[in-house]
Each structure stands twice: as structure tokens, then as C-alpha cells.
Amino acid sequence: MNSETGTETCADRVERFGYLARRLVRPLHRSLLNRRRLTLGSAAAAAAAISLPTLAEARNPFEFPTPVTPVAHDTLYVHDLFLAVMAVVFGIGMCVLLYSVIQHRKSRGYSPAAFSGPKTLGQWMVVVVPVLALAFIDYVVMGIPSYYAVVAMANTREDAALVVKATASQWKWRYEYPDQEIAFTSSLSTPRAQIESGSPTDPHYLYEVDNPLVLPAGKKVRILLVSLDVIHSWWVPAFGVKQDAVPGFLRETWVKIEKPGIYRGQCGELCGTGHAFMPIVVVAKAEPAFERWVAQTQNGEKAVALAEEQPLSRNDLLARGKTAYETNCAPCHQITGLGLPGAIPPLAAGQAFTATPELTDKLAQLGTYRDGKIVLVPVDRQLGIVLHGISGTPMPAFGLQLGDADIAAIVTYVRNSFGNHTGDVVQPAAVKSARVQAN
């Protein structure tokens, strides 16, 4: 038993499995649990020398981050067990090889034997025993703990105290707490300047977000995963959890975080050019603190919702629009607003754009494209594009992801930057009514 949490560990289950497993597996894992650090042996020591800053949460930079969920404990147990067994197997194999290389060499005048297969019983044993040993390793030493771990991992719903829905899209996460009516978007907060600098200084470079996911410690949380565009994957190493978000389907996983803290991870499936910039940060708070956070956020959201409806000054809109543009739009349309030739149209009116007719036809239909050039459409049309995206193209629907104020700010910014001088000011109220119209 894991004394801290009272959860059953993988090792406990092995104990239950029966005589054979007890006799054979227990001694092994005993020694493992006691002396985990041995597992990576000398390779680890060598690595320690070359590794630079350490993961705050990890025991060592070259080992698993300290596990904080039951699944992660299982994973680490299985991992350590495997590596130990594998090291032994490899060691034995290598010894045989090296002995032969050193002893049976022509330069020592060794004359070759002529056998081409096992003959005596003893020789047969030498051949068959390793095979049987490997089968035993596969299906008993590794197979049994793995079985229980798989079953435990798949049990996402039983006793879940909280449900969180994570919606992935290129390249951010949106978290919803349906029962608490909280929702927010979480995206990379490392400043672009830092990424472009060539020498990052930030200790959590690429591992930091504007709005982290907040979860209660010590409670089972069921996490649902959805994607709006391509496959992404929700991965936090300290939780031992990696689950894909498949567009159009629902996937789920669960965590039960043992101690409060900040845990970091990244999107685990190649999802386009922003794949490296889609981190996951989880702040686990002890029960009362979590409740307080929920209450605050609920109030805050109401306040924000109210504030969202307030008109903003032109300068505020432009400033807010610039930041929001750079996180949401610049990955495709670029900071310059010039897009990418052949794929992403510019947002600067009058810019030439060549691409396949499939793409340009769509743009022409929308009215943003004429005679090979980009045309600025009226405000409500552009609002529609940003809110609902352009189906069948990478242009996403931001209506689901951003609030009225952000969208208003972005559109204002776009219409007054990159050489667009419309002077238009779009207020949140206009976005609100645009949302309603389209529905």
C-alpha cells in the first residue's frame, strides 16, 4: 500500500496474484522499491554530468518525473522493473558475446568447433532455457503487473469527483468544468521575443501558459478529451497520462493527484507547425484552496462577462487586439499579417495571393478576394469569418474559443494594421449580436 494515499499499488496487486507471482516477482520488486536509484545505473551517472538545469519536479533530470498519480506509480514501477530485468538480460548476452570474442579468436590459435546445433541434453538446455526465461519475463514478470495497470488505467469513471473537458485545437487547450460552469482557454505564454532570442532564460521556457488548468489534489478527476481540428494528445509526465484527443470523438482519462503543486507537460501528438508550442500546465490545489478558486473564478467569470459587454476605447481595443492577434492569429497569418504564399491568405488588403483555385474560390465567394488580391470585407462579414471559421480550410472558428471582447479587439486591430486604414472600431456588443445573427 502506498501509505500516503491509501491507494493500492501495482506491487500490491502482484502480491495478490498467487503463489508463482509471489515467489518469483516479489523478491525482484522488493529490491526495486528499496533501491530504485540503481535502476539506470551507471548510464544515469554519466548523464547527470552532462545534464544542465533540472526539472524541479523530477527526482533526477534523467529519470521519470516524480510520480504523483496512481497510474504514474504503476508506470514507474513497471518501468523500473523492466529496465532492471532488461539490463540483466542484456548483461548476460553481452558477457557471452564478449567471452567469445576474447577467448575464441583466431589470433590466439583457437581452432573452430564444427557443431551446427545443440546435440546433448546440456546443450539443449543452454538454448531452450533463455527462451523460456524470456517468455517468463514477458508474461509473468512484466505481464502480470501490466495487466492490472491497464485495467486500473481504463477505469476513468468510478468515483470521479470532478469532470473536466479539455478541448484541443491548433495550438491551445480550452478547459471546461461543466458542473461548475467555468471555462477558459489556455495557451503558451512564453513571449515571442524569448523564442526568437536564441537564448531562453525563462526556467519554464515553453512550459508555461496564461491560464493553467486548476485541479483538486487527492480527488479523482475524469478528463474528457475532444479536438476541433487534428489529433492532439494531453500529456503530463508526472501523471503518467497521455491520451489522444481525436476530432469528432470523445476520449477520456483520469488523474488523482497526490500532492499540490505545478505540473507541466506538452501536447503529445504532432499537430502542425505549432506542435512544440502547445503546453499543458496543471496547478493542483488542496481541497479548500481549490474550492476557493472555483468560487472566485465563477464570480470572476461573471464579472468578466459583464466587463466584456462594456464598450472599450479605440486604444484599448488596439492594444488588446495586438496581443490576442499574436497568440491566436499570428501562427498562421503571421505577425506581419502577410500570411504564407499558397496556403494562408494575407489580412492586408491589396496584397496579392496565389493558391489553388479551391482555396481562392472560397475566398472569392466570401468576397475577400478579387483579381488575385485580398479585399477587405465589411465588418460584419469579417466578424462572421472569425467567429465561424471557413469550413474545409484550416481557418478555425474562434467563436468557441474567444470571448466577445477579444474578438472585437482582434477585428479592430486587423482593420487598422498591416496597411489597412479603415478606422473601424468594433465593440464587444457588435460581436455579441453577430453571434446571435449567425445562429
Add this chain to the structure above:
Amino acid sequence: MSSVSAYVNEHEHEHDHKPRGLARWLFTTNHKDIGILYMLFGVTFFLVGGLFAELIRAQLIHPANHVLTPELYNQAITLHGLVMVFAALMPVTAGFANYVIPLMIGAPDMALPRLNNWGFWLLPPAAVVLVFPGILQLFGVGNGPIDTGWTIYAPLSVRSGLGVDFAIFAIVLLGASSLMASINIIVTIFNMRAPGVTMMKLPLFAWSWLITAFLLIAVFPALIAGGLMLLTDRHFGTHFFSAAGGGDPVLWEHLFWFFGHPEVYILLLPTAGLLSHILSAFARKPIFGYRAQVYAYWTIGVLSVIVWAHHMFTSGMPIAGQLYFMYSTMAISIPVTVLFICWLGTIWRGALSFETPMLFALGYIGLFGIGGLTGLTLADAVADQQYHNSYYLVAHFHYTLFGGPIMGVMAAAYFYLPKITGHMYSERAGRWHFWLCIIGFNLTFIPQFLAGIAGAERRVVDYPIQFAGFHMASSIGAFILGAAQLLLVYNIVVAWRGRTEPASARVWEGAQGLEFTLPSPPPYHTFAERPAVV
């Protein structure tokens, strides 16, 4: 023996009507010419794929580096993977098959020589089609070659640019090429053996390629079918991989890996066969456990088509699927271990000498051992949540792909180079090549294991700074490893130019097999009349 030379002399009169110059290589129907073409093509693209690898490593040498943009980076990893697997490794092993198998089994040539020529000449168009979008981009059309990773997962590949279409066409061409080569090899082995070469006397290399060819025929059409569906999803409105129409993106993963997993054994098996010959030659001792190895190939072949979804443990499979694919995957370790035992048995109590081919062969055993054993850890469905798409996985598959097949190809290249060219290579350069490979390779990929365990992710153009040390070490290793490959090129040139000591027919003291009864290089046409063999 005497009859061989008698035959060769007789044939001299007829004189090989081989055209000269370029036409010879374009139009040839001779298995040795075609074998050489395949091998040169493979080596060239090994360098090209390696160049992409070096670009990748240059980008990753420290965080926030800007050698490649994210777009270019994704294209570089995709092309690196596709080129290494399809344009480097597969052609080289097919080249050895073409050159050596007819000699080994006493056949006059491959069974279907014109088809054989076509099989090779499908490869250059495939390579051109693959990189063509890069040229288009220069003219402002599209946004460059495929950038989805070599696994081409939908729906990223449905939404990505026109590079994907060209990659699909390249895969169709490569598939056709592999199928033609496979059919040819199967027919050659079934129909062209000299009298006396029964199936259970077939050299292990021929056996291993036979199973490889069966596998190619069993799985490559599935990838071609998948490619067609991807194409129609992209351009003709179908919904195979889109939930909106009732399809499923994960279906692509199933199709890809139903091909992709056997593919790794397609890459491995031919060199596993060659390894047995090489070990036996330098141990001066018969192959250990011939039958056991043949059965192991069969078992590997059969098991490899039923374990594919171990690449998809994080895709959200039901429990039963997780357990089935976990346990069936583990089963493959058993026949592979049989091969290991046979290899060790072959050198045990031999009279070993350590020329370059033997060094690479021993390196193969050690490195592939690490790759295989870490593969076994990946088979665990729960632990795989952690390993999947981390650098631990990248290290696993380089230990298997480079540590196995590539090391095997190197061993075989040095083994057969004197036979093919008639001249020795530089042993000194060969040894340097080996030791630099070992040092560079381990320095590149051991840090990746460690980084992966700590949570470093693959396919990222930039990474958190706690992994900086690992990546730096890995990049330095990769530069050493890359430089080492120039020695291979050097040795090929040395042997080819023929200024060095000529090679004898047997080349190596312990070499066995029909190919070593023929002069080096063998005459243009061999065995037009069947030799008989006991």
C-alpha cells in the same frame, strides 16, 4: 569447381552483349547491374536522409535555435523518416537480394529480368515525386513537401498542403516497386534454384528475403489502399477519416500500422539473414541452428501482421485491445531471441577474426539487443503512455533501425564489396568507420533515452530548457556519426577504382556459399546452365 571455370570460358565466346554507357544502366536486365543500381541508389539516399538528420540535429543543438523554421523542421523530419526507410534501407537490401540471391542459389538470373529492371526504375520517379513540391514552392505554388511526420496521421494529413498528395503518389510508386521486387524474389527462389538446392538448403539470406517478400505482398497493398482513401478524403469529398461522415481518424492509424509494423521486420529480416552468413564466415564455423532460424523467420513474419496497434496505445483503445496488442507484441520477442541465441551459438567456440564486416556484425548484435529490449518495454500498454512520442521511442527505433539493419547493411557492404568490385577496400578506414559509428551512435542516442524518460518530446522544433544538455550531447554525437559515413563512401570509391589488391574468389577465409566459388567480380552472366549442388 573446375566445371565452373569451364563454363565461364565457354561463355566468353558468346560475349556479353551489354550496351555501353548510360543505356546499359537504364535498360539492363542483368541481376548484377540491377543489384548495383539498387545499392548505389540506397547509399545515395542514405546520405540524403542523413543530411536531413544532421539538419534536425543542428536545429536541436540548443533551445530557441533557428536553423529551421517550424514548417521546414516538420518537412525535414518527415523526409528524413520516409527517405531513410523507403529510399535508403529498402533499396539497399533489395540490391543485395538481386546481386547475391541468384548467385547463392545457382540461378542464371532473376526469374523475371525485365520486371526486375522496372522494379528498380520505379524508385527514382518516386524520389522525384516526393520532393517535387519543394520545387513547386520555389515557384510560389503550395507550401513545400509533406510535413506530417512519416506516419502521415489523418486528419493533419487531410488538412495539410499539396506535399501530401505527392507523397501519396510516391508511396504508390514505391509500393509498386517493392511488390515487383518481392514477386521477383519469390518466383526466383521457388523456380530458379539449381538442382540440389532444396528449400532446407536454401541460404539463410534467401530465406529471410523470402519471408520479407511475403510480408511486403501481405501489407504494402494496405498502405496503397490507405493512400488512395487519403487522396479521396482530401480532394473528392469522401469521409473515411472524418467523424462528420461516420469515419474515424484512427482508421488511418490502423491502416498505416498494419503496414508499418511489419515494415520494421521487412527492414530487419534481410540483414538478420546476412548476419548469420557473416558471423559464420568470420567464426570459420557452420551456422548454428539453421532450422531454428528459418522457423524464427516464419514466426516473426506471422506475428508481425497481428500486433500493429501497439503503436496506438494512446489513441483510446478499449481494454481488450490494449491487452491483446500488448501480449501479442511481447510474443515477438521470443523468435527474435531465438535468432540472438543462434548468432551467439554461431560465434561460440569459433576461430574469430575481426575484419570490418565482423566488427559491424558484432556491433549489430549489441546495438540491436538494446533496441529490441527497449522495444519490449514499449510493448507495455501503460508504460507506453509515458514512452509514446517521447525521445525514448526515438532512441528505441534508432537502436533497432540503425543498430540493426543499417549496421547489418554496413557489414554486408564490406563483406561483398570485394566480391562485387574485385578489389579490397581499405581495412584501416573500415575500422575507423566502425569505431566512429559506435561512438557517434551511442553518443547520439543514449542521451535520447534519458531525455525521453524525463519527458522530452519528439517532433518538436524547440524544447524546454531542462533537456538542453541531452540535446546538445545528442547533436554532437550525430555530427560524429555523420562524418563517419564519409568513410563508407571513401571505401566504396577505393574498391571501385580498383587500384587496391585484387580480391580472390573466396575473398574471406571462412566464406561459404556458391557466390564465393565464382571469381571476383563474377562474370556478367553466371549459371546460364544449371549447376548441380550437393
Add this chain to the structure above:
Amino acid sequence: MSADITMTSNVTGSQRYYLPQPSPYPVLVSAALLVLFIGSGLRVNGVGAGSWLMAAGLLLLLYAVVHWFSGVIAESRGGVYHRWESRSFRLGMIWFIISEIVLFATFFAVLFYERRISVPWLASLDPRFSPWPGFVGGWPTAGPAGHRFATIGPLGIPLVNTILLLSSGATVTWAHWGLKENRRQQLIAGLIVTILLGAVFVLLQAYEFHHAYTELGLTLGSGVYGATFFMLTGLHGLHVTVGLVMLTTILGRSLKGHFSAEHRFAVEAVSWYWHFVDVVWLCLFVLVYSV
């Protein structure tokens, strides 16, 4: 055992394998494919020159294939192929057909997956969070965001087509028997009937596609049903068409008297191919149209 193969003597006599002379056609076929695929890649992305390249590629392909095969036919007429070579051809054809079987098997597997796994899965997602809350699944379906369409029942044209293809299988076998007995008239008559039956099949199939598109609302875009339906039947139709071209070639050669009981590999290969296409249709009839 194995590696100890050594040569003792060589058998002399007639056991000489025919090795063809260098030939430009394989490279030409590859070049044609290069042009064709680059053209197609441009075409599907709407780049103008694509269609022209495709056309050029196809013409070059036609030219190269015709010459390649004429060469083979000439060799065959020249009497260079004997039992040993024939066995290679036969084995080659068998393994080629096996690879085609895998191709179709993949599409059937996809049908199975979409119908038995992905559609039911989509219909059973937790309704509280499902992106498709109202979707009930079932088959046929165009998926949760799909449109309405009608399907083609098995008893109309598909049944007629089944009968046509099965009879054509019988007639091609009958023709083959004729050849084995050196009855040339039977060979020719059998081939003609087979070709006619096959041609009617293709025409009916084309009519059916037209009907589906214009009246039933069933198109490639009709979700997974439309996609699997048209891909499977379309790919099969393509194979029937290729089979018809092969049969016609064989018919032409029979009229010229190229075949005899001893020299019949080409006829045999084509009839195997035709039987394979036949069996695929039976699977289609059962799995696509009927259940």
C-alpha cells in the same frame, strides 16, 4: 547444412533459361508514370498544367506498355519460352493476384471498421458531451453530419450483374477448355461471349452510378456509406475494365492463332484474373449490396 552448398558439376543439355535482352520499355513506363503522377498531383490541386501532363503521361504509358507487350509476344512467338520460363510467369501472376487480393481485402476491412466500429462508436458517445448528440447510427448512414440518400438494393441491377459475371466466368473457363483441347473455335467463341458479358456489366454499372448520383443522392460524399460503396464498386469496375482490355488482347491473338495447348500461359493468366474479379464481385454483392 545450409551454408555448405558447394558446386559439384553442371548439368548440360536443354536447361537454359531465356534471358531477355536489355529493354528500354521498363524505364519508359516509369518515366510515363512520373509524368502522370506529377500531372495528377498538380491536377488535384488545381494547377493548370496538370491535366496536360496527365494526358502526356497516359499516352507515353500506352505507348510503352504496347511496345513492351509486343516484344514479349514476339518472343513468345519466337519460341524462346519453355516450361521453365512458363513456370516463372505463372508464379508471378499468382503472386500478383495475391497482392490484388490484399488491396481489396483492405477496402473490405475498412467497410467492416466503419460499419461495425466507427459508426456505432459515434452513436454511443456520452450524450452529455458528444459533439453529435442526436446521432443514432445504423447502416446505411452518411454519418452524423451527413445528408439523406437512398441506396441500391441487391435485387435489381446488382443481381443481373451477378448473373452476368458468373456466366462470364463460366464462358471463359469453357474457352480455356477449348484451348487445352486445341479447339480454336471454342476458344474464340468463349472469349467473345465473355467480353460481351463483361462489357454489359460495365455499362450497367455505369448506369447504376449515374442513377445513384442523379436520383438517389448517393455520392462519394455520402459519408462512409457513399465512400465505401463507390470506392469498392469503382475499384472493382476498374478491374473489370482492365480485364476486358486483357481479354480483348487475348481474343485478337487467338484470332491470329497465337495459342495452342502447349502455349497458353497468356490465356490462363487472363482467365485467372477474370475469376479473381468475379470472386471480388461476389463478395461485393454479399457485403456491400445485400447485408
